[in-house]
Amino acid sequence: MDQPKYNADLQVRPVGDQDLGAARNLAGRAFGEDCQEWFGGDTTLGGFDTDGTIVCVLDYDPASMWWGTAQIPAGAIGGVATDPKHQGRGHAGGLMVKTIHLLREQGRCVCPLWPFSFAWYGKFGWSCPTTVATLKLWPDLVRRTGAPVGTVRPAEPDDVAEIERLYNASAQQRNAQSVRSAAQWEKRWRSQVWVLEADEGLACSALVRIRQLERGQGKRVVVRELHGTSFAEQLSLVRSLAEMEQVTAIELNVPPDSLFLHAFSEQFDISSEHELALRVLDVPGALRHLQPADDLQACVSFEVAD
Template identity: 25%
Template sequence: MVGTGQGGSAMIVRNPTEGEVERAIEVASIAFPNVTREQWVESFSMIAEVFGRRFILVVEDEGVIVSTLVCQPRPVYIFGSPVPHASTGAVATVPEARCRGCAGAMMAECVRLLRAEEVWLSSLWPFSYAYYRKFGWEIGAETRCYSAPGKVFSELGDAGKTRPAVEADLAQVKAIYDDWAKGFNCLTQRNDVWWERVIPIRLLAEPNLIVHETGGRIDGYAAYKTDRESKSVHVQEIVFFDAAHRRDMLAFLGKAEPEGTVSFDAPLDDLFLQEMPNPRLANATLSSSFQFRVTDPPRAMEALGVDETVSGRVSFAISDPVFEEGWRFGIEVDYGAVTLTKPDPKRTLEMDVTTFARLYSGYLTAFDAWELGKLEVGGGALDALLTACDVFSPLTPYRSALEPG
């Protein structure tokens, strides 16, 4: 894409050549000095090798590459079924080229790129919710964060049922994750390449993965980082099917750092405080999480898994800052099977694409969006609103800290 920067200069958004990937790495290193160059080399090299350079974008301004971003395509689970998705991240611009519209042009092109690649969803970890909202990304979930002194967690369960993982455990860890991920919206359907090249777990480098066992069988795990200076442990992902198993793993980590702090994130509907004998001993906060984008609403609806008891018709009129013509389409649901139809003005829900993203992720129901004034019901057809409530997934949206973006 060719555009014009704020200073009137020619600005081109494109994929880098093989030789220009090094400059893209340099741009990211300059923009994010808190991340080592070696990490950027590993990240960009992996994306170019595994996904292809077409999932790296750069901005050339006055003949110099000044901005870059990367996408990592892999489906996410929505209501237990995979939907094409890509994380978007490393959105970087060198200081001297900022405030010229480079990153904005790149974000808009990113949406067009993903749609052209038949990737209907995207997630990112934002530095500013307001900034990415301008290009159609919206908050996709809220996350709970719990923290307490290690000695508090050490008394919550049986640490003896948890041990450091070994490489032979990874096959069971992968299977456990997949079963767990299907119970939420927006977690990645991870394949072997994803585990080996994308997820920052190095089993043999340091003990940053523990597993929980019952009767000799692994039934939970936790991936974590330790800050030796502050004696703090942050759990990046903790997977379990029995609440007692999470308490056992937290007890293990608490015993490892009894004088430090242990913290972990959890989905919005998590009930951890109700498990604690004295919940005042833990800090609990609620915060906005990742941002979410639907790049092609009609195709995303075709890909959506719907409960097989649901039938009905509803139409959508969606405005979009990238696709100025917007989206107008209808769907008919027949016992969970979704078919695209022509829009019906009498059964139309009107909204912008950021509201649609919240509906799709499961963060907001159609009825709540209507009550908040984020959605209008054309023709007064409230039954279409109720159909939309049934169509979108009721599962809680969540992405752990191990998810890229």
């Protein structure tokens, strides 16, 4: 692993009310967009130069992640920014190193983030465990699977408990998925969820975005995340979305080992991208949260390069 260069003297602390405006302004300059609604609260960390100037900032989400049926405490980092006039002096690196220690002290064992550069975060110990495949399809290709068409509709408030059940079941089959409470589903996610009805409750749900294409070319349905554990139900949901009026294009974001990669009779566009990178902050702590089967016998070895 390359040894990272970083500003070890950077002072890192939560950004209080008096520095929040400066933090937002510097993020605005770094990202080149309006960041006036960003940050706030104890989870925003600022990096301060020796003269007390705030030079960089980040925010973290103190969430947990599923590993099988175990929930591991995590801190998901986002919004990393260094003021353009102070860039290239190791401030962001110093902020990452101090944040690793701070999150570890809080008992957070893993840290996911969505990198601007895998090489740069790689120097600080992040690596890339997830790849996402994007399949671009058209409705007739989905129709030819013969999957049954059911009733699909946007989720309503009463669906939240069922959505949570379906999401948790699929999240527990894939490591490194975020733990989402019923309140988070309601506040943050439900408006993006579509559901496939079953005789009782819901058969399947998904995060879906529907875009109107230009010049009367119809609509593109982007399925960003499928819930539940039944492939047949998931395919039925996708087929039902494909049958909606004016749908001309379908995009599926799926794990790289998804059965969807083999579900269609014809060649389609497929791309594969790195997505989330992860750093284990506390190896024994993370292992302690896992719930191996009582009769499991295994030998775990690892090297910690901190």
